[in-house]
Amino acid sequence: MHPIAQAIEALFNREGWKIQKRDERSYSFGFRGNNNRYDFIARIGERHNTLSIYAILPMQAPNNRLHETAEFLHRANYGLIIGNFEMDFRDGEVRYKASVDFEDNQPAPDHINSLIDCALAMSDRYIPGLGKVIFANADAEEAIKEIEG
Numbered sequence: 120m121h122p123i124a125q126a127i128e129a130l131f132n133r134e135g136w137k138i139q140k141r142d143e144r145s146y147s148f149g150f151r152g153n154n155n156r157y158d159f160i161a162r163i164g165e166r167h168n169t170l171s172i173y174a175i176l177p178m179q180a181p182n183n184r185l186h187e188t189a190e191f192l193h194r195a196n197y198g199l200i201i202g203n204f205e206m207d208f209r210d211g212e213v214r215y216k217a218s219v220d221f222e223d224n225q226p227a228p229d230h231i232n233s234l235i236d237c238a239l240a241m242s243d244r245y246i247p248g249l250g251k252v253i254f255a256n257a258d259a260e261e262a263i264k265e266i267e268g
Contacts, residue, residue, distance in 0.1 A: 123163045123170050123226050130228035150174075150235070152243030159235065170226070171218040174238035176246060180211035184253050188213070191252045191259035195245050195266075201237050204245070213249065215242045 120128075127146055131138040138148045144163040149156060157174045164170070180188035185208060192204040192213065202217035217234040248262035 121163055123168065123221065123231075126226040126228050126231050127161055127170075130231045133228060134232075150239050152239050152246075154243045154246050157239065157242050159238070161231075164220075168221040168223070168226075169218060170221070170231070170234065171216055172231075172234040172238050174215045174242040176213040176215070176242055176249065178213065178246075178250060178253055180206065180213065180253050182211070184256075185211060187252055187256075187259050188249070191249060191262055194259060194263040195248075199241070201234075202241060204241075217241075 121144070124143070124146075127138070130136075131148070136148065138146050140146055141160075144165065146161040148159050148161075150159065151157075155177055157176065160173045160175070162171045162173070185206070188211070189206055189208075192206055196203045202215055204213065204215050206213050215238045217237045219230065219234060221230075245266060248257070248266045251257035251262050251265075252259055
């Protein structure tokens with residue numbers, strides 16, 4: 120078993136959390152923040168010792184709000200230290216990605232937990248503004264100002 124997969128499984132076993140193994144290099148699970156529930160995917164890199172944690176936000180941007188949503192996400196990404204928001208222009212899916220390259224280091228369960236915490240915290244922080252941009256036709260810049268002060 121891949122060392123990252125071992126660390127993932129050790130974390131979920133230790134915490135008593137539910138996880139589903141999708142294949143040898145990916146897992147799915149879910150968590151609830153203060154503002155919403157998020158589906159997660161953990162993907163282990165094929166060639167490198169990397170891990171990406173994706174928090175998939177439970178709303179999609181419709182075609183007529185793609186550009187305003189993209190502006191909101193770009194403004195949210197500016198200054199983020201770990202991770203970033205992504206949007207699929209084909210279907211409007213929005214997700215937050217936190218990733219790490221462990222290089223030759225052995226990952227620990229707490230490393231995995233930190234990535235999950237980051238993805239959950241950022242998704243939960245920005246989802247109220249994202250909802251306003253998508254559903255209430257809010258201005259991206261104003262929605263970010265409301266979140267970030």
